[in-house]
Amino acid sequence: QSALTQPASVSGSPGQSITISCTGTSSDVGGYNYVSWYQQHPGKAPKLMIYEVSNRPSGVSNRFSGSKSGNTASLTISGLQAEDEADYYCSSYTSSSTLRVFGGGTKLTVL
């Protein structure tokens, strides 16, 4: 069982917006602004999409945005495109001796 909870799957049509949630505790998501999000296409390494809750690395589309409220972080993808179909993972710093935790991943299907 993963430390952070994500929905197993979400779907949306091209052009629509979707939001993926990532729920933790006050020891991780709620306690620090160190939530990051990753996109992973089949057979490929993960790619950083969002860091420190809401910041986008250079080169990542502004259709991707992140936010946090309490112990839940969210990734929103607007203007869905076919190439957004992938698995998405959240990660957070944690105060436990295991310094980083991941969510179980969410499969995004673009209908």
Add this chain to the structure above:
Amino acid sequence: QVQLVQSGAEVKKPGSSVKVSCKASGGTFSSYTISWVRQAPGQGLEWMGRIIPILGIANYAQKFQGRVTITADKSTSTAYMELSSLRSEDTAVYYCARVVLMGFDPWGQGTLVTVSS
């Protein structure tokens, strides 16, 4: 631009050890942190540990304490992850990734480790 290139796939017997390398190019190796993350077939990502080369300090996830050793060779800009007492559940793709601004970027291409008798 930092690039991480990992060693090739491995097949190991239960009870043995595996050592995976991660060679960095671009940037200043000793100034950043390298983490190791694994992904079992069809499963999610799991953080294993990290090393700060400039300090020579490594930290490990509680789950892997005593079985994993992460080291770094500053002279060759290479990080290593060694996992011992392998069992079938350790079959996974192992990734290295640089830690920057509290995110993992970039990632190595991954190394498949298969544990089978």
